[in-house]
Amino acid sequence: MKLINQFTIWYLGISIIVFLIGGILIFYKMESEIDFEQGQELERQLDRYARKMETLENPGSLQKDRLEITELPADQAMVRFHISDTLAWHEPLEQVERQVKAGKSYLVNGRHFYMSTYNIMIESDDITETVVQTMVAIFLMLLVFIVVTSRLVSKRILQPFHQSLDKIRTFNFKDNQPLVFESTRTEEFEKLHDFLNKMSVRLLSDYKIVKEFSENLSHEIQTPIAVASGKLELLLNSPIDKQQANWIGAAYRANEKMTKIVNSLATLAKLENQEFEGTQSINFSSLVTDCLHEYEELMGMKKITVHQRIKPSVKIDMHAHMAEMLVDNLLNNAIKHNTSPGQICLELNNKVLKISNKGARPTGNVTEYLKRFKKGNPSSESIGLGLSIIQQICRIHGYTLEYTFINEEHQITIQLQN
Amino acid sequence: MKILLIEDQLELSENITEFLSSVGVFCETCDNCFDAQDKILVNSYDSVVLDIMLPDGSGLNLIDLIKKNQANSNILIISAKNSLGDKIEGLELGADDYLTKPFHLAELHARLKALYRRNQLGGSDVLTFNEIQVNPENLQASINQTLLDLTKKEFDLLLFFMTNKDRVLGRQAIVQHLWGDYTDDLANFDFVYQHIKNLRKKICRAGARDYIETVYGIGYKFNTSAEK
Numbered sequence: 001m002k003l004i005n006q007f008t009i010w011y012l013g014i015s016i017i018v019f020l021i022g023g024i025l026i027f028y029k030m031e032s033e034i035d036f037e038q039g040q041e042l043e044r045q046l047d048r049y050a051r052k053m054e055t056l057e058n059p060g061s062l063q064k065d066r067l068e069i070t071e072l073p074a075d076q077a078m079v080r081f082h083i084s085d086t087l088a089w090h091e092p093l094e095q096v097e098r099q100v101k102a103g104k105s106y107l108v109n110g111r112h113f114y115m116s117t118y119n120i121m122i123e124s125d126d127i128t129e130t131v132v133q134t135m136v137a138i139f140l141m142l143l144v145f146i147v148v149t150s151r152l153v154s155k156r157i158l159q160p161f162h163q164s165l166d167k168i169r170t171f172n173f174k175d176n177q178p179l180v181f182e183s184t185r186t187e188e189f190e191k192l193h194d195f196l197n198k199m200s201v202r203l204l205s206d207y208k209i210v211k212e213f214s215e216n217l218s219h220e221i222q223t224p225i226a227v228a229s230g231k232l233e234l235l236l237n238s239p240i241d242k243q244q245a246n247w248i249g250a251a252y253r254a255n256e257k258m259t260k261i262v263n264s265l266a267t268l269a270k271l272e273n274q275e276f277e278g279t280q281s282i283n284f285s286s287l288v289t290d291c292l293h294e295y296e297e298l299m300g301m302k303k304i305t306v307h308q309r310i311k312p313s314v315k316i317d318m319h320a321h322m323a324e325m326l327v328d329n330l331l332n333n334a335i336k337h338n339t340s341p342g343q344i345c346l347e348l349n350n351k352v353l354k355i356s357n358k359g360a361r362p363t364g365n366v367t368e369y370l371k372r373f374k375k376g377n378p379s380s381e382s383i384g385l386g387l388s389i390i391q392q393i394c395r396i397h398g399y400t401l402e403y404t405f406i407n408e409e410h411q412i413t414i415q416l417q418n
Numbered sequence: 419m420k421i422l423l424i425e426d427q428l429e430l431s432e433n434i435t436e437f438l439s440s441v442g443v444f445c446e447t448c449d450n451c452f453d454a455q456d457k458i459l460v461n462s463y464d465s466v467v468l469d470i471m472l473p474d475g476s477g478l479n480l481i482d483l484i485k486k487n488q489a490n491s492n493i494l495i496i497s498a499k500n501s502l503g504d505k506i507e508g509l510e511l512g513a514d515d516y517l518t519k520p521f522h523l524a525e526l527h528a529r530l531k532a533l534y535r536r537n538q539l540g541g542s543d544v545l546t547f548n549e550i551q552v553n554p555e556n557l558q559a560s561i562n563q564t565l566l567d568l569t570k571k572e573f574d575l576l577l578f579f580m581t582n583k584d585r586v587l588g589r590q591a592i593v594q595h596l597w598g599d600y601t602d603d604l605a606n607f608d609f610v611y612q613h614i615k616n617l618r619k620k621i622c623r624a625g626a627r628d629y630i631e632t633v634y635g636i637g638y639k640f641n642t643s644a645e646k
Contacts, residue, residue: 223498227429233523246635298609301609
């Protein structure tokens with residue numbers, strides 16, 4: 001949900017509560033005000049009648065529909081103006097209505113009269129109706145205003161935010177440029193920008209350290225490995241007994257494995273750092289065919305048959321060496337993890353490269369194999385980086401890679417069009 | 419065969435010298451560009467094994483000097499930098515071969531021998547041992563003048579053994595020799611086993627002694643003193 005919508009909903013929610021309370025307050029205030037005014041009006045009426053009575057011969061004859069006049073003994077205490085509610089028959093409406101009744105005693109020409117009159121009360125239903133109508137009208141106006149203006153305003157206020165988002169999206173380690181934002185008037189954004197800027201600087205420096213470390217490692221480790229491997233080779237050719245030969249053999253194999261891991265990690269680091277530059281249009285079909293040809297002998301030995309459906313002259317844009325690595329690793333995998341006798345199905349067209357091979361049922365989820373050093377058979381000689389390299393190459397080129405195990409077949413599908 | 423080894427890693431240099439002298443290659447060493455220039459100007463070598471990263475500069479700068487002063491010499495670059503750029507540059511400058519560290523000493527030896535045969539001997543060298551004859555030029559091997567029907571890999575393997583007689587060749591060294599650098603993840607030693615099995619079968623069937631023996635857990639060895 002958009003921030004502005006949340007704000008709007010909250011604001012409107014609060015407005016509803018305020019309008020409710022306000023409405024109730026207005027209702028009571030209006031009611032009491034009306035009662036007060038009505039009372040005063042009635043008093044004025046009574047006063048007018050009293051003045052009129054002074055001019056009349058018989059003051060009692062003024063009595064009419066709503067006016068009651070009673071003569072009280074002259075010595076009785078004067079009744080002060082008072083108001084009371086009463087139920088009375090209302091002619092026009094032809095029903096009993098709540099009425100307001102006002103009474104006061106006057107001295108007219110030395111005689112004491114008590115006069116009272118009543119009038120229909122303004123019904124609280126009417127007041128409620130008025131109040132509710134007004135409130136709803138105001139609320140609707142507010143709603144329209146808020147929805148329209150908030151959208152306009154938010155576009156303006158949030159503009160720097162969207163700009164920042166775009167900047168973050170295009171952030172790239174390769175450019176080695178920390179995030180720098182234009183200054184805004186909003187304090188929160190300033191805080192965010194400051195934080196992001198510091199974070200990006202930190203990220204870049206960390207990244208550089210890691211990158212340098214892996215580069216140095218893969219480079220510096222080569223020489224000691226070479227030394228160790230040379231010494232072992234010399235040892236192997238010196239007079240040794242069988243037990244010693246076993247030990248040396250084990251050390252030798254471990255050393256070889258280390259070499260492979262370092263080499264593969266270095267390759268992965270190079271891919272991740274996007275160090276292979278200079279893509280060119282490559283005849284992928286002939287590359288795949290050549291590669292298949294190179295492995296013919298190996299496949300022959302493992303009694304692996306190849307079913308290929310390679311569409312001629314499929315072109316892709318890729319660094320030549322990367323393309324070679326991709327195909328090589330794919331075939332390598334398909335051969336290595338195949339059964340014997342086994343088969344490989346290879347399909348290539350403009351859209352997709354699909355390679356599948358019979359193989360052992362995976363113990364876990366096959367997508368796990370895409371992770372580094374994850375492999376189906378932990379004891380195998382394979383180091384478990386081949387698929388990572390394949391995946392990294394696909395990622396760089398925006399190809400989607402899918403690895404499934406269906407019908408006892410490992411199948412890797414690479415969508416060549418992104 | 420006499421070579422100059424320019425390598426600043428003393429231990430590595432010792433390994434190479436030790437191995438090469440044990441197979442009858444005379445080895446002179448130096449560990450920087452400056453000394454190397456002296457030696458190149460004064461002596462003559464069949465091959466120069468050159469490390470790229472030296473304390474006083476890049477080994478690539480020496481290639482020109484070697485080409486000028488050692489008309490007959492081969493240049494083999496050894497580098498820890500597994501970079502395609504360096505490899506291409508080195509070969510373009512006139513190096514004959516390129517080997518990435520870490521490498522197997524047997525592989526280095528095989529490469530040096532191959533270069534030596536190709537350049538110094540015009541490829542006409544035929545390796546002979548007892549009843550086995552191997553001709554790298556036309557890729558033919560024969561036992562007692564009977565031609566062996568070998569595949570390319572089997573031939574390479576036999577040549578590798580013949581160059582490194584009486585040396586234990588690790589399976590990984592053989593894998594690297596036969597399939598090169600890029601397939602180094604293809605660690606399936608079954609393939610090596612299969613190739614060796616076929617090669618032995620063919621050699622024995624042609625009436626030769628079974629020179630190739632298994633060194634358990636490590637690899638194989640061409641045993642010159644194999645009994646009949």
